[in-house]
Amino acid sequence: MPLLRRLPAPRLTGLGGGLFACAAMVLTAGVVWLVFDGSLVAYGVLFLPVAAATALWVRPADLITAPVSVPIAFAVGLWPIAGGPGGFGGQLMGEVTALSLHAAWLYGGTLIAALIVIVRKAVLIGKRRMPRRVA
Secondary structure, three states: OHHHHHHOOEEEOOHHHHHHHHHHHHHHHHHHHHHHOHHHHHHHHHHHHHHHHHHEOHHHHHHHHHHHHHHHHHHHHHHHOOOOOOOHHHHHHHHHHHHHOOOOHHHHHHHHHHHHHHHHHHHHHHHHHHHHHHH
């Protein structure tokens, strides 16, 4: 239990959660580009903990924003490593191709964020109903 108390527990707003996820995925893309030579599988694997952290750190009032902002962050971070033949059109085609070929990572991270949000919301509802049952 002492390990859990040392973990950070920030409470991000909806916008802050989206900005955190986007910034984390751009940094992740940079690391993947440097260490793994732009491997989209490594990017997808590293996307999953970012999705979980975003869903865990968003404020209770803004829970619904986590499953929305996480896929946007995936696409934003994918831009530098998606590759393309050159120019804006080529880069856009590389982005669309990478999104379509690695959609499983996108869906997986979104599912993780959604499940965490559902559990957190259920716990919040349970805490609100608890005093009524006691009384």
